[in-house]
Amino acid sequence: MTVPMVDLKKQFNDIKEEVFETITGILESSQYILGPRVRELEKKIAGYHGVSEAIGVASGTDALHLSVEALGIGDGDEVITTPFTFFATAEAILYTGATPVFIDVEPETMNIDPAGIEQAITEKTKAVLPVHIFGHPADMERIMDIARRNNLKVIEDCAQSFGASIRGKRTGSFGDAGCFSFYPSKNLGAFGDGGMVLLNNPDVAADIRMLRNHGSKGAYRHESVGFNSRLDEIQAGVLLVKMGRIESYNEKRRRNASLYNELLSGGVQCPVELDGHIHVYHQYTIRSDERDEIQKRLGDNDISSVVYYPIPLHLQEAVSFLGYKKGDFPVAEESSEKVLSLPMYPELEDAAIRRIADIINDVL
Numbered sequence: 001m002t003v004p005m006v007d008l009k010k011q012f013n014d015i016k017e018e019v020f021e022t023i024t025g026i027l028e029s030s031q032y033i034l035g036p037r038v039r040e041l042e043k044k045i046a047g048y049h050g051v052s053e054a055i056g057v058a059s060g061t062d063a064l065h066l067s068v069e070a071l072g073i074g075d076g077d078e079v080i081t082t083p084f085t086f087f088a089t090a091e092a093i094l095y096t097g098a099t100p101v102f103i104d105v106e107p108e109t110m111n112i113d114p115a116g117i118e119q120a121i122t123e124k125t126k127a128v129l130p131v132h133i134f135g136h137p138a139d140m141e142r143i144m145d146i147a148r149r150n151n152l153k154v155i156e157d158c159a160q161s162f163g164a165s166i167r168g169k170r171t172g173s174f175g176d177a178g179c180f181s182f183y184p185s186k187n188l189g190a191f192g193d194g195g196m197v198l199l200n201n202p203d204v205a206a207d208i209r210m211l212r213n214h215g216s217k218g219a220y221r222h223e224s225v226g227f228n229s230r231l232d233e234i235q236a237g238v239l240l241v242k243m244g245r246i247e248s249y250n251e252k253r254r255r256n257a258s259l260y261n262e263l264l265s266g267g268v269q270c271p272v273e274l275d276g277h278i279h280v281y282h283q284y285t286i287r288s289d290e291r292d293e294i295q296k297r298l299g300d301n302d303i304s305s306v307v308y309y310p311i312p313l314h315l316q317e318a319v320s321f322l323g324y325k326k327g328d329f330p331v332a333e334e335s336s337e338k339v340l341s342l343p344m345y346p347e348l349e350d351a352a353i354r355r356i357a358d359i360i361n362d363v364l
């Protein structure tokens with residue numbers, strides 16, 4: 001039995017006819033960029049999250065970058081964020097000339113620890129950028145409270161958390177901007193790159209709409225120097241097909257996670273789901289001192305697994321100029337040494353989960 005990390009082919013086979021019909025319609029309309037499907041998708045995703053504005057962009061990285069920029073953050077400013085995430089989170093801050101200021105993460109969820117935010121605030125701090133890592137919401141209630149008391153903006157990195165929520169309120173609807181990625185393997189994934197910003201402020205939304213399209217509000221009038229960061233109609237069409245199934249995709253991920261939890265109880269640390277929170281398991285990530293041996297044994301049995309993330313951002317060579325050193329963020333560093341993400345996708349079969357659990361339990 002070979003088990004990949006994600007199986008996009010299975011998902012494609014299930015929706016093939018609808019996708020072909022949608023794409024054919026788009027090809028026949030010959031409207032490829034920022035057309036009716038992008039607008040329909042923006043409306044649908046805004047409605048799903050209970051926000052008033054949604055802007056389709058070219059990637060999750062761009063969603064973050066344009067949000068930081070449109071919120072007026074740039075040269076000389078500081079943005080407090082987590083070191084335990086994908087590199088794009090920090091890149092988006094650095095693109096604007098601002099500096100990422102890392103703080104450690106919580107041991108339970110590996111999300112940014114709100115307890116560290118206030119100590120990291122200086123007169124240069126303009127925003128907090130939490131990431132809902134692996135699909136478990138960061139502690140948005142505490143983060144919003146700290147941010148409002150200190151007059152800071154909040155930009156949520158929801159690349160991994162489409163559909164996750166805290167007491168019924170979805171991630172991406174708490175802060176000043178919620179930034180999503182539609183990278184193919186994400187919970188809601190396109191057939192290429194794509195992203196979206198959600199927010200409730202029409203003025204900031206207008207700025208992001210301008211920035212995604214060369215700083216232009218209307219044809220050939222440029223009010224600022226922007227970017228080419230548009231979502232295309234074919235991606236929006238594919239995403240509309242999958243959006244109709246997102247609840248069932250996330251439900252299946254959650255069911256798979258429950259089975260892993262049940263079978264792995266014992267030697268490894270399984271992901272937690274805090275009370276009142278809905279985890280959407282973009283990744284199912286265990287922690288173990290025997291991580292490398294578990295990964296080797298899974299590999300020997302044709303089962304994929306990945307270490308997300310082997311080097312926390314504060315220790316990445318690209319940002320060595322920020323001056324961080326090993327030991328600065330012990331929880332993030334220990335997580336990097338112990339984490340292992342196991343195969344997780346809606347179509348993953350129980351038999352595969354049982355086999356994976358047997359191998360892991362055998363190692364332990």
Ligand SMILES: Cc1ncc(COP(=O)(O)O)c(C=O)c1O
Binds near residue numbers: 060061089181182193
């Ligand atoms: C936490 C996080 N932030 C940002 C991104 C960037 O998204 P994209 O690849 O769509 O640019 C990703 C995913 O790739 C991610 O996992």
